[in-house]
Amino acid sequence: MFKNILKFVAxxxxxxxxxxxxxxxxxxxxxxxxxxxxxTKDGVLRKEDQCFIxxxxxxxxxxIVNISVKKENNKDGSFNLxxxxxxxxxxxxxxxxxxxxxxxxxxxxxxxxxxxxxEIKDFSVASVVDGKFSLLIKNLKTCDGLSVKQAYKTEALMxxxxxxxxxxxxxxxxxxxxxxxxxxxxxxxxxxxxxxMNTGLDRVREQCRIYIDYNRRExxxxxxxxxxxxxxxxxxxxxxxxxFYKAAKSSYIDxxxxxxxxxxxxxxxxxKREGSENGHMDGILVNQKYLIEIYQDGCSEQNxxxxxxxxxxxxxxSYEEFQKEFVDNCLDVIVDQKEKAEWSVNASNITAKFSQxxxxxxxxxxxxxxxxxxxxxxxxxxxxxxxxxxARFTINMSCGEGTFIGDKxxxxxxxxxxxxxxxxxxxxxxxxxxxxxxxxxxxxITTIKPITTNTTTTIEETIEPTVIIEEAVxxxxxxxxxxxxxxxxxxxxxxxxxxxxxxxxEEVEEIDSADExxxxxxxxxxxxxxxxxxxxxxxxxxxxxxxxxxxxITKTVTVxxxxxxxxxxxxxRVKLHY
Numbered sequence: 001m002f003k004n005i006l007k008f009v010a011x012x013x014x015x016x017x018x019x020x021x022x023x024x025x026x027x028x029x030x031x032x033x034x035x036x037x038x039x040t041k042d043g044v045l046r047k048e049d050q051c052f053i054x055x056x057x058x059x060x061x062x063x064i065v066n067i068s069v070k071k072e073n074n075k076d077g078s079f080n081l082x083x084x085x086x087x088x089x090x091x092x093x094x095x096x097x098x099x100x101x102x103x104x105x106x107x108x109x110x111x112x113x114x115x116x117x118x119e120i121k122d123f124s125v126a127s128v129v130d131g132k133f134s135l136l137i138k139n140l141k142t143c144d145g146l147s148v149k150q151a152y153k154t155e156a157l158m159x160x161x162x163x164x165x166x167x168x169x170x171x172x173x174x175x176x177x178x179x180x181x182x183x184x185x186x187x188x189x190x191x192x193x194x195x196x197m198n199t200g201l202d203r204v205r206e207q208c209r210i211y212i213d214y215n216r217r218e219x220x221x222x223x224x225x226x227x228x229x230x231x232x233x234x235x236x237x238x239x240x241x242x243x244f245y246k247a248a249k250s251s252y253i254d255x256x257x258x259x260x261x262x263x264x265x266x267x268x269x270x271x272k273r274e275g276s277e278n279g280h281m282d283g284i285l286v287n288q289k290y291l292i293e294i295y296q297d298g299c300s301e302q303n304x305x306x307x308x309x310x311x312x313x314x315x316x317x318s319y320e321e322f323q324k325e326f327v328d329n330c331l332d333v334i335v336d337q338k339e340k341a342e343w344s345v346n347a348s349n350i351t352a353k354f355s356q357x358x359x360x361x362x363x364x365x366x367x368x369x370x371x372x373x374x375x376x377x378x379x380x381x382x383x384x385x386x387x388x389x390x391a392r393f394t395i396n397m398s399c400g401e402g403t404f405i406g407d408k409x410x411x412x413x414x415x416x417x418x419x420x421x422x423x424x425x426x427x428x429x430x431x432x433x434x435x436x437x438x439x440x441x442x443x444x445i446t447t448i449k450p451i452t453t454n455t456t457t458t459i460e461e462t463i464e465p466t467v468i469i470e471e472a473v474x475x476x477x478x479x480x481x482x483x484x485x486x487x488x489x490x491x492x493x494x495x496x497x498x499x500x501x502x503x504x505x506e507e508v509e510e511i512d513s514a515d516e517x518x519x520x521x522x523x524x525x526x527x528x529x530x531x532x533x534x535x536x537x538x539x540x541x542x543x544x545x546x547x548x549x550x551x552x553i554t555k556t557v558t559v560x561x562x563x564x565x566x567x568x569x570x571x572x573r574v575k576l577h578y
Contacts, residue, residue, distance in 0.1 A: 024062040024214065027085065035065050039236050041206045043147065051081065051143030057150040057201055058086055059214040060234050078141055082126065084134035087214050089150055091131050092224025094157050095278050102153055104128040110153060113137060116145035131217050131225060152197040157278035158271065159189035160258055162291075166284050166388035168241055168269045173213065173228040175274055181282065182390065183293055184305040189280065191257040195271065200251030204229065207247040209236025221276025230270040241269045242286075260331070261310050288312040290379055290389045294330060295364055296409045297394040308332055308395065308408055316389070317377045319345060319370040323352075332408040333359060333395065347371045356400040357411040367391025417442040
């Protein structure tokens with residue numbers, strides 16, 4: 001009696017974590033008698049008396065049998081076709097917490113109807129009830145070559161896990177106890193990656209004739225359909241898991257992190273959307289029997305159950321082999337692979353000291369590290385045939401001056417001129433000669449001295465008029481010329497004294513402008529006063545004399561910047577010599 005009670009409790013607890021997949025229930029058994037299905041590389045061909053229609057991405061088996069198809073005849077001999085009970089795969093495709101939304105009004109945008117490869121646009125979404133919708137296609141002449149395909153609004157988010165027993169389960173399409181999976185057995189995935197459902201489902205269908213299998217409708221975390229994609233589905237080409245995953249893997253958009261963790265040794269065996277979270281992919285290791293998972297401990301703000309790196313092998317690793325594999329595989333925490341570390345081991349941990357940082361490795365919750373240089377890594381092994389052994393260790397970092405513990409536990413450089421910092425943007429201590437500013441970065445310490453400026457203004461005026469006169473060679477004219485020169489020299493001295501009263505100006509450009517005006521006025525006076533004298537006594541002798549009068553006025557003064565001087569421009573009159 002007591003044994004039976006224990007057995008009942010065990011079954012009850014198992015049912016809480018494991019939902020065995022079953023085909024969608026049959027809605028109309030009578031309709032099933034008249035419907036047959038053919039699985040092709042183009043989709044699932046539903047054959048019924050009224051119409052043969054190819055359905056793509058609407059499920060398999062009863063998902064397709066339950067679809068209702070009804071003709072509505074028109075007076076012109078054409079007919080409208082009403083198709084119902086179509087499952088909306090876009091409903092809750094991703095968790096609503098990610099910001100994903102899909103409304104009923106969007107359904108038509110993601111349904112593609114073709115007849116003999118010609119797109120039909122004259123259709124409408126007639127109704128939407130409980131995650132299913134119906135279509136009304138108008139004015140058809142025949143059903144021949146008719147295809148209805150469901151497309152998806154966005155990529156599906158997939159959390160990635162590893163089945164520790166390393167053997168694909170016989171019954172794949174159902175939920176499992178998370179304790180059987182890594183990493184950490186607490187639902188923290190290795191990574192969350194994006195799977196393009198449109199190209200992914202096409203490739204799996206075309207290469208393996210495997211089709212998405214819709215199951216029940218789930219309300220937890222927002223309404224969505226539970227679905228599975230694996231070799232347990234309809235598998236027309238009898239693809240093994242390797243062929244299936246090769247077709248599906250090519251549609252992952254951001255697979256880099258999984259490549260870093262496992263290389264080519266990871267092989268997914270199911271892609272699915274189950275509970276309230278996003279979809280996920282479960283996989284196994286291939287061609288490797290032992291796995292070490294390295295977790296971070298207190299690095300930055302990352303989840304402590306997030307795997308930093310993995311080490312896989314076909315044998316249990318010795319202490320020396322563990323050192324080498326750690327450096328080769330944990331590239332996120334090793335700054336320079338060529339730098340040799342100083343390794344040490346004791347009963348509780350292994351330490352690797354580098355020039356600028358050190359790494360401390362400790363046991364986590366499965367397997368154990370070597371306790372001395374002659375021991376090997378200890379693994380937790382599973383009973384299943386060809387199963388793997390698993391070991392889990394944690395690391396914590398000690399970073400040197402000028403670095404901080406950054407993403408994925410790597411010691412990263414502080415900002416420029418920073419001796420110690422909290423992160424890559426905020427400096428807590430600057431190098432000598434620098435000080436932190438309001439932004440938390442370091443800037444040079446500088447002293448600013450006041451500067452006094454004096455301005456020197458130079459005024460230079462040049463007048464170069466040219467006068468052409470005719471001069472008679474007589475004693476009388478020479479005498480007059482001598483008298484005029486004496487008079488001119490006297491006048492020039494007076495004008496020079498007056499010119500020295502010119503007040504300096506602040507802007508040289510204005511002085512230059514005034515000089516140009518003086519030049520123009522002087523030239524005009526010269527031209528007006530030019531006189532040409534003809535001498536009757538000596539008409540045959542003429543000589544051109546180029547007379548140039550040049551006057552320079554140069555004044556250099558020191559003017560304070562803050563005082564604006566007056567501007568005075570004098571107009572000078574030049575007396576001609578003739």
